[in-house]
Amino acid sequence: MITEYVDCAELKRLIEDKKLKPATLKYYLRRKGIVFTANNAKEFAEQVYTIFLGAAEIAELRDLMINDGNYEKSMVLKLNVDVSDDEDIIDVLIDEMSKQKSIKSEDYFIEQPVKIENGAYVQFSYIRKLPGRNKLLEHERRYLKLNIRKISKSQVLIDIRQQSSIDSKNAVGFIEKLSQTGEGINIKHINLEMLTTKNKVEFFDRIAAYAFNLWQLKTITGITVKQGRLDENEDEEEVVVEEEDSSTLTGISQAVLNGSGLRTNEFVQESIKKGYYISAMKYRYEHKRDTTEFAIILSFKNQDLRVDIDKTYNEDEGRIYVQPLVKSEQNEIVIEFQNVANKIFDELIKEQSKEMNSNMNL
Numbered sequence: 001m002i003t004e005y006v007d008c009a010e011l012k013r014l015i016e017d018k019k020l021k022p023a024t025l026k027y028y029l030r031r032k033g034i035v036f037t038a039n040n041a042k043e044f045a046e047q048v049y050t051i052f053l054g055a056a057e058i059a060e061l062r063d064l065m066i067n068d069g070n071y072e073k074s075m076v077l078k079l080n081v082d083v084s085d086d087e088d089i090i091d092v093l094i095d096e097m098s099k100q101k102s103i104k105s106e107d108y109f110i111e112q113p114v115k116i117e118n119g120a121y122v123q124f125s126y127i128r129k130l131p132g133r134n135k136l137l138e139h140e141r142r143y144l145k146l147n148i149r150k151i152s153k154s155q156v157l158i159d160i161r162q163q164s165s166i167d168s169k170n171a172v173g174f175i176e177k178l179s180q181t182g183e184g185i186n187i188k189h190i191n192l193e194m195l196t197t198k199n200k201v202e203f204f205d206r207i208a209a210y211a212f213n214l215w216q217l218k219t220i221t222g223i224t225v226k227q228g229r230l231d232e233n234e235d236e237e238e239v240v241v242e243e244e245d246s247s248t249l250t251g252i253s254q255a256v257l258n259g260s261g262l263r264t265n266e267f268v269q270e271s272i273k274k275g276y277y278i279s280a281m282k283y284r285y286e287h288k289r290d291t292t293e294f295a296i297i298l299s300f301k302n303q304d305l306r307v308d309i310d311k312t313y314n315e316d317e318g319r320i321y322v323q324p325l326v327k328s329e330q331n332e333i334v335i336e337f338q339n340v341a342n343k344i345f346d347e348l349i350k351e352q353s354k355e356m357n358s359n360m361n362l
Contacts, residue, residue: 008049008050008051009049011048011049011053012045012046012049015041015044015045015048015049016041016042016045018041020061021321022038022040022041022044023314023316023319023321023323024061024321024323025044025048025061026044026316027292027314027316027321027323028060028061028326029048029051030290031326032057034051036048060326060327060328070324071308071309071310071311071312071324071330072161072308072309072327072330072331072333072334073161073162073163073164073165073306073308073309074159074160074161074162074306074307074308074334074338075159075160075162075165075168075171075172075301075304075305075306075307076157076158076159076160076190076304076305076306076307076338076341076342077157077158077160077172077175077187077188077189077190077303077304077305078151078155078156078157078158078187078188078189078190078342079093079155079156079158079175079178079179079185079186079187079188080154080155080185080186080188081093081154081155081156081182081184081185081186082154082183082184082185083153083154083184089150089153089154089155089156090115090118090119090120090148090150090156091115092182093113093120093148093156093178093182093185094113094115094120096178096181096182096185097110097113097122097178098112098113099181100174100177100178100181101113107126107170107173107174108124108125108126108170108171108173108174109124109125109126110122110123110124110125110174111123111124118149118150119147119148119149119150119156120148121145121146121147121148122145122146122148123143123144123145123146124143124144124145124146124170124171124174125141125142125143125144126141126142126144126167126170127139127140127141127142128140128141128142128166142163142164142167143163144160144161144162144163144167144168144170144171145160145161146158146159146160146161146171146175147159147160147161149335151342155188157338157339157342158175159334159335159338160172165301165306165308168304172304175187189303189304190304190305190341190342190345191300191303191304192277192279192300192305193303194349195345195348195349195352196352197272197277198263199348199351199352200277200278201261201262201263201268201272201278202261202348203341203344203345203348204262204278204281204298205256205261205262205263206344206347206348207281207283207298207337207340207341207344208220208256208281208283209256209259210340210344212285212336212340214287214288214289215285215286215287215288215294215333216285216286216288217256217257217283217284217285218284218285218286218293219249219253219257219283219284220249220252220253220256220281220282220283220284221242221243221249221282221283221284221295222240222241222242222243222249222280222281222282222297223240223241223249223252223267223268223278223280223281223282224238224239224240224241224278224279224280224281224299225238225239225241225268225271225276225277225278225279226238226239226276226277226279227274227275227276238279239271239276241267242282248267251265251266251267252265252267252268255268262278279299279300279301280297280298280299280300281297281298281299282295282296282297282310283295283296283298284296291314291315291316292312292313292314292315292323292325293312293313293314293320294309294310294311294312294313294325294333295309295310295311295312296308296309296310296333296337297309297310298337298341305338305341305345307334307337307338307341309330309333309334312324312325312330
């Protein structure tokens with residue numbers, strides 16, 4: 001949060017010293033409807049530095065300048081809660097979280113939950129011990145945010161935002177404690193193991209085929225297949241195919257984009273025959289109305305779904321730059337993919353149940 005006035009001359013210096021890249025600022029201002037065509041940093045700085053920017057805009061620019069850890073990473077699961085007709089599920093969960101806050105824990109610390117429209121959020125932190133460090137650096141405080149979104153009267157999505165995939169373990173432990181101590185609270189994992197072999201592939205196919213309002217699929221830039229079960233040893237053999245192996249990915253992308261699906265691809269077919277399953281897929285999307293693109297990874301670790309933005313891109317004067325989107329735009333993308341993934345997962349579970357009942361009646 002910006003709490004003091006930032007002089008426009010300081011903004012000019014940042015541009016001239018190339019600490020704030022012209023392409024980054026052009027992208028940001030274009031989002032505000034302001035277009036500049038200057039090519040070199042000095043000329044651009046002269047044109048732009050007197051534009052009045054408020055505290056919110058300066059804060060967003062600061063976020064854009066900090067590339068490390070600037071991409072949204074999340075893990076998502078669901079909670080079913082038994083509520084009476086006169087109860088609101090968000091109020092019930094806030095009460096339960098507040099009870100946990102009053103219990104001192106050595107594993108984590110939570111702040112007071114905050115209720116918002118159709119949901120709530122709570123700031124969460126824990127101390128991670130770093131092996132092999134000296135005494136001064138052996139402990140590190142890690143921060144997460146738990147976003148709670150109401151999806152029905154008795155169900156919420158828990159969206160865990162984290163700096164790294166290592167962070168969610170303690171947050172999941174906290175949620176498990178809620179389900180153990182709170183009456184009628186049950187965790188529902190978005191768990192790939194609940195799907196049949198066919199539907200494990202179908203899940204990723206339907207994600208690719210989904211019609212988003214602003215974004216369209218451009219290509220597949222990565223796929224991970226793994227042997228064993230998701231909730232077994234993390235050291236199980238896995239095969240990661242990324243952009244370096246262009247021939248395999250080209251075939252996968254063609255199968256997805258022409259609508260024939262992943263199961264028609266030779267690599268996927270061979271993987272399934274050998275007992276592998278798809279555990280992660282990296283999709284690259286392009287905006288329907290401007291020049292921004294993003295790569296997003298949908299993956300499963302243990303029982304839960306992760307939705308992580310891998311990279312975002314922007315075109316300026318015919319060149320593609322790796323350019324993080326502002327946090328609010330990244331957040332919208334992550335939420336949309338979480339909601340779509342949850343919807344597709346529920347559809348597949350219902351289809352499996354219906355198919356099983358039909359077979360039993362034969």
